[in-house]
Amino acid sequence: MNQRLIQLLIAILLLCSVHRSSAADACPVCGGKLTTVGTVTDDRTKPSKNISVWNRSICANMFYDDASVICTQCWLSYSKQFQRWERSSELPDSFRRPLSAGIRGFPVPPAKNIKSLVVYSQQIAGAKVSESVAFWCTDSDSLISDFRAYARKHNLSIRVEMQGRVRKQIYVAIETKPSA
Numbered sequence: 001m002n003q004r005l006i007q008l009l010i011a012i013l014l015l016c017s018v019h020r021s022s023a024a025d026a027c028p029v030c031g032g033k034l035t036t037v038g039t040v041t042d043d044r045t046k047p048s049k050n051i052s053v054w055n056r057s058i059c060a061n062m063f064y065d066d067a068s069v070i071c072t073q074c075w076l077s078y079s080k081q082f083q084r085w086e087r088s089s090e091l092p093d094s095f096r097r098p099l100s101a102g103i104r105g106f107p108v109p110p111a112k113n114i115k116s117l118v119v120y121s122q123q124i125a126g127a128k129v130s131e132s133v134a135f136w137c138t139d140s141d142s143l144i145s146d147f148r149a150y151a152r153k154h155n156l157s158i159r160v161e162m163q164g165r166v167r168k169q170i171y172v173a174i175e176t177k178p179s180a
């Protein structure tokens, strides 16, 4: 092999490694180090780092597996299926990119009315950020009307679903509107 060919090969190798590190090793949102879900342990004595990834229910998680990419700093994980970064948590103040005031400040009903974990979510696809707070609660007209008033005041969308599976309970999701 002549000298020039060796130099060329070294240059190609260097280019590849630079390209790989910038594309795969840093979180596009916070710059943190990326790893794969399989290398992270879910500490069940603490709130889940990302409920989208570790939902701890008996339902299989169809969207994330051990090979999914996750940030070790902000715990956003990349969904290939939806082509976006996503994190969910029961802790509204635990998001490295703070949730918008309307979602973070949503007045959660009293514990006696809440029938599930209250889950805050953030999804990031390029410049597009969507957020939500969702939970199951008792089916109550006065609660629903409070939720609707809050959503109107803060320019948020609201979904109320009565799925019939669980009597007298409703699923409520308060979501940011898509920014056109």
Ligand SMILES: [Zn+2]
Residues within 6 Å of the ligand: 027, 028, 029, 030, 031, 032, 071, 072, 073, 074, 075, 076
């Ligand atoms: Zn990150």
